[in-house]
Every structure is written in structure tokens, then in C-alpha cells.
Amino acid sequence: MVLLENVNRNYSVGGEEHSVLKSISLQVNKGEFVLLRGVSGSGKTTLLSLIAGLEKPSSGKILVDGEPISKLPDIHLSHFRAKKIGMVFQHFNLIESITLLDNVLVPLVALKIGLKEAKKMALEAIKSANIEHKKNAYPTMLSGGEKQRGAIARAIVTKPNLLLCDEPTANLDAQNSITFIESLKKLHAEGKTIIVATHDPIFEQLDIEHTVIDLRDGERV
């Protein structure tokens, strides 16, 4: 499902090169649950961004579902991302000026799905994320847990095979974190490939089969 070969990512700050990821190679199989662990600044978010095609590697090869996403032109990459990858962010990243239902619709607009069908799909996703009662609420009116459930609904609305979660429980209390993990387990049971970047110890109690990849200073440990 996901294959990285010798991936490097460097940033230039003030004319000076900083290496964030160094020679990362990994493989994630279809239906696998992967925990990407490491302290802040270890390169977890950058790695997820590279897999999602939100940024390009300085060198190396990335294949997602067989597609060399770092080499795809923007229009194809965007379509690929909308169709195949769902993302859940640490800060939820919901658009605050529109309702939760409209937020969930956003990826479907990119796929040019008709409004009627899109609304049906969005409602299904919202229902599946147990946030149906808040579908018409604006994100500012939601609690952290509700926002994260909204974000899950948005991530799964296009029925992607790959779900990328970046520090998804960092802004949630213990109870909401447990609920979130239960949602992930459910999605995993449905056959989705899930990669979670986290340093939250709550994931240590994860009671399903999973792979752990540890990162330190941009390198696999």
C-alpha cells in the first residue's frame, strides 16, 4: 500500500540545509495498522505529509497504492489524495465558518460528485462517526472530541483505503482519546490501512495487531 525507499527531506532555513528525514525506507501493507512513534521534531508529521503528497521529498521514492505520488502533477495528485487518502489532523482543521456537514462535503467537491449524492455520502460518514446530532453545528460550537469525530467523518467520506492520522489525540481528553481509538479499530476492521503518528502513551494499550515504527531525529530507530 505504502512504500518508501531512501526518502530524504531537507529544509533550507536562512540558507542553511536542515535534514528532517534521513534515508527512510518502509513498507506498509494493505489493511495494516501502523503506529509512527517519536518525540516532537522526530519527523513524524513530515513523513505523513510526504505519504499524503502534501510535500515532496528531497530525494528517494514514494509509492502509494502503486502510484509515485511525489512525481504526479498537482491535478492528478489532488484527485488521488481526495480519492485514496483520508487525513485526520492534530488540530482537526475544520473550516470554522461552515457547518460540520459542509466540512464533510469538502473532499467530495474535489471529486466532482453531484450535490445530492455528496450530501448522502456525507450524512453516512457523519452517522458512522457518531456525530449525526451535530451535523448542522459550526465547528466553534463543538467540543474537542466532537471536532475529532467530525474530522474522522470527513476523512472517511470518500471511502479511502489509506487513513493518515497526525497526533489525533493530542488535543483530546482520555475518554475522547479512547473513543477515537475505538473508531480507528472499527475502520481497521473494515480493512482500511491506517498510519497514526503519535507520541501519546495511550496507544501503547492498543489491543489490535499493529506495527510500530520509531523515529528519532529523522531516522528510523
Add this chain to the structure above:
Amino acid sequence: MLDNSFFYFFTLSLFKNRKRYTAILFIATVVLFLLSSVLFISSSIKTSLNTQLKMEPDFVLQNRVGSRVVPMDENVVEKVLDIYGVDKVTKRVYGRYFFDKEHSVLIFGVDFLDEQSNKALENILNKEDLKRFLSSDTMLVGEGVFRYLNSHFYPKAYNFLTPQGKLKRVEILKRLNKSSTLYSSNIAIMPQNLAKEILGLKEKQISDIALNVPNESEQNTVQSKLEGLFFTATLFTKKELQEAYENLFNYKGGLFLSLYLIVIVTLALILYLRYSLASSVEKREVAILRSLGWSIRDVIKLKFFENISIVFFSFTLGTVAGYIYVFMLGAPLLEEIFLGRGLNVRVELLPQVDYLSLSTILILYATTFLSSVLIPVWKVAVTEPKEALN
């Protein structure tokens, strides 16, 4: 379209940014209103002047002593008629009569024996009125003169003071039609003898001679013959008049063109700055869209549709408001800039739309507006979304 999710999101986006877009729409509408008003006024005046110019004779012969225009003997007409190629020679009697230091009227004396004048009068008056006009001391007045007399003196007649110090009562027979436009607004038409009496011309004297030369290739020859024959006279050609009109409009047109550019560039600059300094919220929104599968093209398309709507609405509102202001309300304030303040004259601006100029403004405006918005948006959209999401 109703089942189009992009269209739905576009309307949603317009609605969620309604405060910002209303402000931009308001400013843009005001700018377009001013631009279109100026354009409507200038095209209306230009058309009126061109219509007037078409009616002007090819040549006007005036007698001058020193630099003063003085009356000429009407026998000169016979000599002019002898020149080959000359047509429609008219003895004209006219002059300016001052009501006071600031207000005056242009008096035209009409010769009922003159075929052209009679035709023109027949268009304005019915037979009964024509008889009365030619047999009694009556006059036809332009809109501006009528308003002035009505507000300062009497609405039915006016007592002119002749150079001999006598009062000459002249009744207003009719107001000239509004469609006779700006040239007739400030005039009074009366029988030629009456006009001569008021203007102080003797029986055999006229103000000048107007003549036409139908064959354009003969005009230069006729001009030299006239200049040779009447060396004390001055000859004015239609071309000179045309140049005078054009100079006036090129000057004012240039002035307003500069203003157009300043206003449009200022608006573009404001928009450019507004979008360049897009808040972190807006940048984040673009990044969210990008991270959820929107391509750069989708983001630009959304912003394009949002802003083309503003362009369309502001242009429509601005031009419709401009049309109402100019042609229905008479363009108070702006009219004075164009026409000056002659005789409390209110010129009737006849509806005249210069579609070419209007389209040019639309294209210039839309291009400037859209590029000043879309370039900064494009810059935000091509930035890696990760930066704005963190």
C-alpha cells in the same frame, strides 16, 4: 447546476465571506458608477455635438474690423452666390443678449424666405403657430432660457432692451423640444427683423453668411476664392469647428482617462494588498482544501468564480446606477464639470450608450480586478499546505 457540489460550495463560500464581499462590492460599485457616469455624460454630449456639427454649414463668413466682429452688408450674398460650387447660402442674424452680467441668451433671427429655416420651423411648429410666429413678436426658447425666464422674470414673455433704449416685449410662443439637445438649450429663435431690432442691426445688415460646398474637393478652391474676395472678412470652416470640439473632448477625455486609470489601479492595489496579506485563517482554509484533495486549479477556480461574481454585480449595479443618475436624474454635479455654468442651463442629456467604451472599461476592470486577486491566491495555493496547517 443545482446538483453541482462545486456550485454549492461556491455559494457557500460567498455567503460565509459576505461581509468582506459586500464591502468590496460596495467600493467596486461606487468606482464603476463614477466611471460609467462620466462615460455616459461624455458620450451623450459627444453625440449631441456631432449631430449639431452635421447641421453646421461648411463655411461661415464674418466681417471683422480690427479684431472685432461687425455686421456685414447683406449684398455680399450676391457675390458669394456667383462663386461656382457654392450652395445653400444663408444670411444669418444672431447675437448674444445679456440679461445681466452672468446670464445671456443666444438670439437667432429666422428669415421666413429662407427655405432651410422654413423647413426647420415646420418641424417645430404647426401651421397656426408658424403664422403667429412670423406675424407677431414671438420667440421660441430653449429649455435653459425658459427655465431662467420662468424663475427670474415671467413665464410668458420678456421685455428686451434694444440698443436704442426701448423695451421690446416678445412673447414666448413655444419651448424647444428637449430632444433638440444642448445647442438649443441656451437660445431664443425669433423672426429675423425682430432679432435685428433687439441686436441693433440695421435693415440691410446681417451677422454673417453661412454656405455649403457639397463637393468636398472644391472646398479648398472656394475657400481661396472667398478669402480673395473678402479680404476684410474672416472665414471659418466646419473643420475648424470640428477640431475645436475634438480638442475640448480630447482634453477632457484625457483628464478622465487618467482618472479612470488612477481609480482602477488604486482599487487593484487595495485588492492586491488585501489578498497578499491574507490572514492566517484564509491561508489555513486554502491549505485545508488542498490537503483534502482540492487541486491548485480548483482553489483558483473557486476564487475566480467568487470574484467574477463581484465583477459582474458591481459592473451591472454601477452602470445601471450611472445610467439612472445621468439620464434620469440629469447628472447633478458632474454635468457642471463637463458643461460649465452658462445660464442656469440644464442640458437634457439624451440617452446615449457608448458600448465600445463600456466594454473596454469592463475588460480593463475585470482583468485588473481578477489578476489582483488571483495572483496572491495562486501564491497561497502553490505553497505546500503543510506550512499553513501546522
